[in-house]
Amino acid sequence: MESRGDLALYEYLYRCIRHDIAHGKVEPGQKLPSKRTLAKQLGVSLITIEAAYDQLVAEGYIRSRERCGYYACDLAPAAQIEEPRSARHRAETETSANRRREDHASNPNGPQPISxxxxxxxxxxxxxxxxxxxxxxxxxxxxxxxxxxxxxxxxxxxxxxxxxTTMLPYSAWAKAVRRTLSDESAASLAEAASAAGSPELRSAIADHLRQYRGMNVSPDQVVIGAGSQTLYQLLVQLVGRTRRYAVEDPGYPLLTRMYEQQDAQVAHIGLDDSGIDIDALEASGASVAHIMPSHQFPTGIVTTAARRRELLNWAREGDRYLIEDDYDSEFRMAGRPIPSLFGIDAAERVLYLNSFAKSLGAAFRMAYLVLPPQLAQRFRKQLGFYANTVSPLDQLALARFIEQGHYDxxxxxxxxxxxxxxxxxxxxxxxxxxxxxxxxxxxxxxxxxxxxxxxxxxxxxxxxxxxxxxxxxxxxxxxxxxxxxxxxxxxxxxxxxxxxxxxxxxxxxxxxxxxxxxxxxxxxxxxxxx
Missing domain, CATH: 3.90.1150.10 (Aspartate Aminotransferase, domain 1)
Structure with missing residues (x-):
């Protein structure tokens, strides 16, 4: 326990158990100690154990059997899913993120859902x-x-x-806009009009993802667009319109229309309790899968740790990509946010997509894409001639809004x-x-x-x-x-x-x-x- 540093006790315990399961120290199907037994062994409260177990259940590392206890889930071989960055860096970024989420994790228990x-x-x-x-x-x-x-x-x-929109602190936003108008140079406004968007906003987003999502992202990997629909079109141009794109079913209906309007083939793939059906995905012939692993719309399914590994293994075979649509991860109300798929992708096959529509309102029409390094280079080479679709003033004002802590x-x-x-x-x-x-x-x-x-x-x-x-x-x-x-x-x-x-x-x-x-x-x- 002495090595937990600034981490909350429940989060340190959660990480230790997660590490042991992911690395095979706890075998698949092995029963974990009961909550009361573990609390007594460690000398901690029952609430601490419940919070750690609840987070592990949410992420799919363990499963609960009624009146039987908790059991470790069977994961894909750990050797196939290497960490994309050092354990030290991950600990630093996740510790920073943990401090920003203390109020978020203070009430890990909510009303009982159906099974x-x-x-x-x-x-x-x-x-x-x-x-x-x-x-x-x-x-x-x-x-x-x-x-x-x-x-x-x-x-x-x-x-x-x-x-x-109604809860937005308009006085803080207006101040950010005024300061942008008075302080920014013509050169800054011109840079914001480039294809990828404002360097200031891309840097602010990269810092936000590092602190909140534990993602080690360079600003050069971030692309700003006027809403997710604009970025969908750029994605198809970047990855290729001759591919078959898999979408979750049931899912967001507009995705099918957007991909088909880009002359791309679409495969509708069903879901099970663990997420998108990996066998159906494999059989579909798709080489790109657009998924919502942290909170699927509309079913609310959270892709389990085992299925995430299967998806990453699928993407590593051949020229395949996963588009991680992380549309409302900031609004998980209990425990820690579900770790991003992008953050554990060692093969650089995951593209991360998010939007400010849920947090700032649809009127702002701003979204962003995080590309793997090789695709970021391809974007600059093939699509760098585009002008950015978001107002330079809005981009620079949002960068200030984020940097000054108003957004969080x-x-x-x-x-x-x-x-x-x-x-x-x-x-x-x-x-x-x-x-x-x-x-x-x-x-x-x-x-x-x-x-x-x-x-x-x-x-x-x-x-x-x-x-x-x-x-x-x-x-x-x-x-x-x-x-x-x-x-x-x-x-x-x-x-x-x-x-x-x-x-x-x-x-x-x-x-x-x-x-x-x-x-x-x-x-x-x-x-x-x-």
Missing amino acids: QNEERLERRAEYRPSDADFTPPLNSLAPHAQNTPSDAPLLADFTHSTLA RHVNRLRTHARKTQDALVNALHEAFGDRIAFAGLNDGLHFIMQLESERGERELATAAEAAGIRIAPLSSFAGTASLSGAPTGTEPQANTASETSPARFILRSDSTSIEESPAVANALANAWT
């Missing part, structure tokens, strides 16, 4: 040639669009949020608010529905899944909710060819099939309502679904 088995998707996808021709229906982009119009006032819109404080406030709102909403829904509902993915990010026992289909329930003034998205509306209903791959999912044979599932956003409004929203929803 992984209950969240298992009914069918794994197998690739078929028609996958590349599939286009998601328009209503999958806006699940509420087909609902019957209602005169009822809109009590809550769980498909949208303006919280980041803003994200901390948003995360705290979202956690309190989530807890209030979940408690209100439990009171309104009783045992008819359960939740999955609580505390993992800005959205979670509500599961309802009902004989009515998801679409019918969504229509009834809209009539009561509540806009809500069924999980099945995000299914592509590997549908939740178990329909054959390559066919369009039927609107109500999934919820006819299984509990109805809906996506709720933690930042779409307020603590005060939660009881009224829950009661209105219960009345609509009675």
Whole structure:
């Protein structure tokens, strides 16, 4: 224990156990000491052991068996996944990140989610040639669009949020803009217009990733763009449009459209409890996989440590790449953030993508891409002639905003608010529905899944909710060819099939309502679904 330095006790314990499992000192399937036994052996509190075990479960290093205990998971051979940087550097960056996350990790325990088995998707996808021709229906982009119009006032819109915009410290942002206008030279503005973006902002992002995500990134690897959609287009041009791109299913429908508009083939790959189906990915013929390993949208699945190693091994075979879409990692509400895939990639096959849309609001239209060194060189050589799509003034102002600590404080406030709102909403829904509902993915990010026992289909329930003034998205509306209903791959999912044979599932956003409004929203929803 003396060697833990400034680390929180639970995090030091978590790291020690993680290291032993990753390096085979704890064998796959081996039972770990019970929480009470380990707490007594180490002379620490039970809460400390629970926090460490919960983080290991979240990352997939151990699994919990009800009334049996905790067991080590089977990981891919450690020799195939080498660390991309020294252990000393990782310890330094993660220790720094830990200090910035103390408030984040102070409450590692949240409301009890439903089990992984209950969240298992009914069918794994197998690739078929028609996958590349599939286009998601328009209503999958806006699940509420087909609902019957209602005169009822809109009590809550769980498909949208303006919280980041309303909570933004505008005085601090305005000050950053004024200082940029008064202090920056014409040369700085010209540099910000270059293809990769402002050197100041790229440096600020690299420092942020190093401190918060433990990623050792050079500013030369960072590319700024006007939103994720712009970066998707650059990705295809950089990696190649003749490739087949794999996307998760269910997933973000716009991804399919974006890749197809770039004349790239698309394969829809199903999910299991561990993440994207590695066997289906291998069989698909795809050479690029666009995944959301830290908090998959919409299912909320966190890719396990074992599956991450399998994915990295897959990418190392041939000319393959993984696109890590880390869209809301800053909003994990319990424990440590899930480590990035980019941070453990020794073969330089992972491209990291993130956006400021969740934290600053969609109006800012800024996102960034972190490229492996060889792709960063290719970007400068092949695409360096482009002008950057983000205003130089906005880039330089955001760099100041980050460097002066305003961004971190803003994200901390948003995360705290979202956690309190989530807890209030979940408690209100439990009171309104009783045992008819359960939740999955609580505390993992800005959205979670509500599961309802009902004989009515998801679409019918969504229509009834809209009539009561509540806009809500069924999980099945995000299914592509590997549908939740178990329909054959390559066919369009039927609107109500999934919820006819299984509990109805809906996506709720933690930042779409307020603590005060939660009881009224829950009661209105219960009345609509009675």
